[in-house]
Amino acid sequence: MHTHSLPGRRLLALAAISGLLAACSSLPTQHDAKIQAAWVVLGENGQAIARAVTTDNICPSLVQDGNLVAMNHRAGPSTLPLRKTASKPEDSKPSDFPVLTCEAPLLPATRTASVGGRDLPIPKPVAQKIIVIGDTGCRLKVADNYFQSCNDSEKWAFREMVETAARFKPDLVVHVGDYHYRENACPEGNKECAGSPWGYGWDTWQADFFSPATALLKAAPWVVVRGNHETCVRAGQGWWRLMDPRPLKRGRDCVDESDDLRGDYSDPYAVPLGRVGSEQAQLIIFDSAKVPIKPLAKTDAAYQLYMEQFKAVNKLAESADFNIFIDHHPVLAFAAERKKDGPLNIFPGNLAMQDIMQTLNTTRLFPSKVQATLAGHVHLFETLTFSTDHPVQFVAGNGGSSLDTPLPTPLAANSTPYTEAKLDYFSNSNEVGFMTMEREQQSWKIQAWNKQGKLITECRTQGKKTDCKNM
Numbered sequence: 001m002h003t004h005s006l007p008g009r010r011l012l013a014l015a016a017i018s019g020l021l022a023a024c025s026s027l028p029t030q031h032d033a034k035i036q037a038a039w040v041v042l043g044e045n046g047q048a049i050a051r052a053v054t055t056d057n058i059c060p061s062l063v064q065d066g067n068l069v070a071m072n073h074r075a076g077p078s079t080l081p082l083r084k085t086a087s088k089p090e091d092s093k094p095s096d097f098p099v100l101t102c103e104a105p106l107l108p109a110t111r112t113a114s115v116g117g118r119d120l121p122i123p124k125p126v127a128q129k130i131i132v133i134g135d136t137g138c139r140l141k142v143a144d145n146y147f148q149s150c151n152d153s154e155k156w157a158f159r160e161m162v163e164t165a166a167r168f169k170p171d172l173v174v175h176v177g178d179y180h181y182r183e184n185a186c187p188e189g190n191k192e193c194a195g196s197p198w199g200y201g202w203d204t205w206q207a208d209f210f211s212p213a214t215a216l217l218k219a220a221p222w223v224v225v226r227g228n229h230e231t232c233v234r235a236g237q238g239w240w241r242l243m244d245p246r247p248l249k250r251g252r253d254c255v256d257e258s259d260d261l262r263g264d265y266s267d268p269y270a271v272p273l274g275r276v277g278s279e280q281a282q283l284i285i286f287d288s289a290k291v292p293i294k295p296l297a298k299t300d301a302a303y304q305l306y307m308e309q310f311k312a313v314n315k316l317a318e319s320a321d322f323n324i325f326i327d328h329h330p331v332l333a334f335a336a337e338r339k340k341d342g343p344l345n346i347f348p349g350n351l352a353m354q355d356i357m358q359t360l361n362t363t364r365l366f367p368s369k370v371q372a373t374l375a376g377h378v379h380l381f382e383t384l385t386f387s388t389d390h391p392v393q394f395v396a397g398n399g400g401s402s403l404d405t406p407l408p409t410p411l412a413a414n415s416t417p418y419t420e421a422k423l424d425y426f427s428n429s430n431e432v433g434f435m436t437m438e439r440e441q442q443s444w445k446i447q448a449w450n451k452q453g454k455l456i457t458e459c460r461t462q463g464k465k466t467d468c469k470n471m
Contacts, residue, residue: 032060032116036099036202037210040106040113040120040221042172043245044269048106048123048221052115053202053210053242059102063114071102071115074248075241084257085200086233091142091184095237096201121220124171126274131170131216132435133161134328134376136399137181137208137229140198148402149192150182150207157432158400159212161451165434166215168453172273173220174283176376177227177328179209179243180235181401205238223271226289227328227376232260236289264290265305270316276439282320284313284370286327288353295355306356314360317367322444322463324437325366325391329353330375332365332393332417333382334428338405346407349393349417363420364389371464372444379404381433381448383457384417385425385466392459392466393417394446395428396435406430425468429456 034056041049050062052071059071080095106113106122113120136158138150149155165173182204186193197203210217230239236254244266254263266287273281286309296303317323331354335347357365366373372392379402382395397404407428416423433450443462449455459468 031118032056035060035116035118036206037214037217038115038118038120039217040123041243041245042123042221042223042271046123046270046272047245048110049245050104050106050113050115050120051242052102053099054102054116055099057100059100060116062104063112064104064107065111065113069104071104073100074103075101079201080237080255083255084233085183086231087142087184093199094201095199096203097238097241099202101241119218121218123221124274126276126439127172128439129168129170130172130174130273130437131165131168131220132174132176132374132394132396132437133165133216133399134176134225135178135227135379135397135401136175136213137179137401138193138196139181139402140184140186140193140196141181142184146402147186147190147193148181150186150196151192151194155192156400157451161400161432161434162213163215164449164451164453166219168436170216170220170436172223173216174223174326174374175225175399176326176374176396177225177289178229178376178397178401179227180205180229180238182208183234200235200237202238205235205242223283223285223326225285225326225328225376226266226287228289228291231289232257232263236263261301265302265309268309268313268316270319272320273439277442279322279442280320281322281324281439282316284316284323284325286313286325288327288329288350291329291350292352293350295352303356306353307359310356310360314367317369320369323367323370323372325370325373327353327373327375329377330382330393330395330417331357331373332386332390332421333375333378333384333395334407334411334415334417335378336380336405336407344405344408346411346415354418358420365418366391372461372466380406380428380430381435381456382407382428383425383446383448383459383468384423385459385468386421387424388420388422389464390418390421391464392461394435396448398429398431398433400432403430403432425466427457427468427470431456 036053062069139148232254271283329350376397384393431450446459448457455471
C-alpha cells in the first residue's frame with residue numbers, strides 16, 4: 001500500500017467534483033429572453049422533436065436529462081419575397097421571419113428536457129388524456145370584409161380556451177388545423193383589431209398562435225394537422241418553417257409558387273398512443289390542406305397524389321387495433337352557411353375525399369380498423385354516429401376563430417353527410433371550446449367543453465360502437 005499517493009488521489013477527486021459542479025452550473029437555468037417560443041411536436045412514428053424560435057443568431061442548447069445537446073438550425077432569419085397569395089397584391093406583403101427556428105430530437109427514454117430555462121413537456125408511453133382543438137386564429141380578411149375583434153378576449157377567446165384546457169393536464173394536444181387567420185391589415189379606424197400584425201410572417205404567427213397557445217405548449221407535446229389556411233398561397237411558409245414535424249426541404253417550403261405541387265401536399269403518418277390492455281391505439285395524420293370541395297378529375301395530379309396517400313393510410317391502419325384518422329376537412333360531417341337573411345344552406349362531407357376513399361374502401365370510406373375520425377374546418381363542434389358501418393366523426397373547429405351558424409337540431413329526416421351513411425346521433429355547438437379524449441381500459445370517453453370548462457357533450461366509444469348524450 002503506497003500511503004504517500006493518497007493526497008494526490010484526493011486532489012484528483014476534488015478536481016473531478018469541481019469539474020462536475022462547474023459543468024452543472026453552466027447548464028442554462030435562467031430564462032432566455034431571446035427565445036420566443038419552445039415546444040415539443042410529435043412526428044412520424046411518434047418521434048418527439050424539441051423546437052425553439054429565437055431572436056439570437058445561434059440556436060440554444062437543449063438540456064436533455066442534464067446533458068447539453070446542440071439544436072439544429074431548421075430555418076434562419078429571412079424576409080421571403082412576395083409571392084402569389086390568396087389575397088390581391090395590394091393586400092399582401094413579403095413574409096418576414098426575423099427569427100431562427102431550431103430543433104433537436106428527444107431520445108425515447110428522456111425524463112426531463114429544457115431550452116433556455118424553459119421546461120419542455122415529455123411524451124408519455126401511453127397517452128391517456130388528449131386535448132383536441134382547431135380553427136383558432138383571429139380572422140382578418142378583406143375578401144370577406146370580415147375583421148374579428150382580435151383585441152377583445154371575449155370576441156376572440158382562443159387564449160381563455162387554451163388556459164382552461166391546460167388545467168385538464170393533458171398528455172397530448174392535437175390541433176386539427178387552421179392556426180393562422182390574420183391575412184390582411186385591420187382597416188384604419190377599427191379599434192377592435194387596431195395594431196394587429198397581419199400577413200404571413202413571424203409577428204402574425206406569434207400573435208395568432210404561439211403567444212395565446214403558451215399554456216398548452218407548456219402542458220404537453222403536440223400533434224399538428226395542416227389546415228387550408230396553411231396552404232402555400234396562405235400561411236404555408238410559416239407552416240413548413242415552424243410547425244410540420246418533418247425536415248424542411250428546399251422546394252417543399254412554399255417559397256417559389258412553381259414548387260407548390262410539392263409544398264401543398266405531404267404523406268400521411270402515424271403517431272402511436274401506446275397500448276392499454278390488449279389494445280394498441282394510434283393517430284393517423286392526413287394533410288388535406290389543399291383538397292377542393294367537389295370531386296377531382298381522375299387525370300388531375302392532385303387526384304393521383306391523394307389516391308396514393310389514402311393507400312398509405314390503409315397500410316398504416318394495419319399496425320394498430322384502434323385508429324383515429326385526423327385531417328382538417330370533415331369527411332362525415334355537415335357544414336352550414338347563411339348569407340344575410342337568406343335560407344340556411346346545409347352541406348355534406350367533403351365530396352372530393354369521399355370520391356377517392358370509396359374507390360379504395362367502398363362505402364365505408366375508411367379502413368376497417370379506423371374507428372373514429374377528427375376534423376375541423378367547420379367552425380362548430382359536431383358529433384355524428386351512424387347505424388351503418390362508419391366511424392364516429394368529431395369536428396373540433398370551435399377553437400376561437402369566427403364561429404359558423406349552428407346546424408338545426410333535429411336535422412331534417414334522412415339528412416346524411418354521405419349518401420351511404422345512415423345517421424344515428426347528431427349534436428353540434430357554436431360555443432368556443434375544446435374536446436377531450438380519455439382512455440378507459442378498452443374504451444374511450446370523449447367530451448366536448450366550452451371555453452369556461454362547462455361540459456357540452458359526452459360520448460363513449462368501444463370498438464366500433466359509440467354512444468353519446470348532450471349534457
